[in-house]
Amino acid sequence: xxxxxxxxxxxxxxxxxxxxxxxxxxxxxxxxxxxxxxxxxxxxxxxxxxxxxxxxxxxxxxxxxxxxxxxxxxxxxxxxxxxxxxxxxxxxxxxxxxxxxxxxxxxxxxxxxxxxxxxxxxxxxxxxxxxxxxxxxxxxxxxxxxxxxxxxxxxxxxxxxxxxxxxxxxxxxxxxxxxxxxxxxxxxxxxxxxxxxxxxxxxxxxxxxxxxxxxxxxxxxxxxxxxxxxxxxxxxxxxxxxxxxxxxxxxxxxxxxxxxxxxxxxxxxxxxxxxxxxxxxxxxxxxxxxxxxxxxxxxxxxxxxxxxxxxxxxxxx
Numbered sequence: 001x002x003x004x005x006x007x008x009x010x011x012x013x014x015x016x017x018x019x020x021x022x023x024x025x026x027x028x029x030x031x032x033x034x035x036x037x038x039x040x041x042x043x044x045x046x047x048x049x050x051x052x053x054x055x056x057x058x059x060x061x062x063x064x065x066x067x068x069x070x071x072x073x074x075x076x077x078x079x080x081x082x083x084x085x086x087x088x089x090x091x092x093x094x095x096x097x098x099x100x101x102x103x104x105x106x107x108x109x110x111x112x113x114x115x116x117x118x119x120x121x122x123x124x125x126x127x128x129x130x131x132x133x134x135x136x137x138x139x140x141x142x143x144x145x146x147x148x149x150x151x152x153x154x155x156x157x158x159x160x161x162x163x164x165x166x167x168x169x170x171x172x173x174x175x176x177x178x179x180x181x182x183x184x185x186x187x188x189x190x191x192x193x194x195x196x197x198x199x200x201x202x203x204x205x206x207x208x209x210x211x212x213x214x215x216x217x218x219x220x221x222x223x224x225x226x227x228x229x230x231x232x233x234x235x236x237x238x239x240x241x242x243x244x245x246x247x248x249x250x251x252x253x254x255x256x257x258x259x260x261x262x263x264x265x266x267x268x269x270x271x272x273x274x275x276x277x278x279x280x281x282x283x284x285x286x287x288x289x290x291x292x293x294x295x296x297x298x299x300x301x302x303x304x305x306x307x308x309x310x311x312x313x314x315x316x317x
Contacts, residue, residue, distance in 0.1 A: 207243060
């Protein structure tokens with residue numbers, strides 16, 4: 001623990017001059033949290049921290065760290081897709097970026113490979129037009145009996161076609177609100193948060209569901225977060241305010257997974273008033289009885305909170 005604290009202090013000192021320009025103390029602490037997670041945690045927790053740093057505009061040592069990860073774990077199914085996903089985003093050289101992207105393409109095309117679901121999800125997150133690039137593979141994947149794989153393939157197939165994107169959004173709204181499989185509901189809501197661009201009537205349908213969902217339901221935070229993130233211009237201000245209030249009212253009772261979902265939503269739509277809440281979770285003010293502060297689950301949640309702090313502060317400038 002003492003070693004980690006000393007390392008974090010060194011990380012704070014070593015943040016590059018470009019990254020410290022106009023950064024508040026709170027932002028610097030958030031960067032320390034993310035860089036500490038990047039350095040000390042493993043596998044998918046490390047992937048998430050790396051992506052948060054890239055998306056917040058502070059890539060720092062991400063590329064160097066994940067080039068090391070690739071050398072060690074290039075033959076490890078599933079996790080290697082996360083490594084390549086980070087490298088595609090971290091690389092500035094188009095030729096090098098293409099190397100990592102091609103590896104994900106190869107995993108996607110390997111119909112009997114162990115990386116199919118992870119590769120499909122990743123290509124959707126990277127907005128790759130797989131239906132245009134690999135039409136036969138994509139058609140087969142969409143027809144898969146694996147519901148998770150099918151959902152990610154439907155999302156990935158949307159890129160490269162505006163009409164298909166609109167058509168698939170309608171499907172994802174229906175799946176998010178009515179599917180009998182809870183995992184599919186959550187995946188669909190996640191896709192909607194990433195895609196955005198909903199029509200007012202579509203978003204109002206989501207908002208109505210969010211406001212009527214029991215707070216003990218698995219979809220309670222999911223629906224509220226999705227309604228907040230997807231709110232278009234012209235959305236009902238009263239409903240939006242109520243959703244915002246409901247979303248942060250019982251945060252101390254949320255699981256780590258629910259908190260992560262909340263923090264990711266606040267990264268996109270949060271305001272200055274949310275900064276104290278976010279910092280409180282990083283400072284371990286609300287972990288008692290819910291999770292071990294030293295756990296990977298907690299580190300993943302704190303990384304999401306740190307990312308939200310950076311994004312909110314960035315919008316204030």
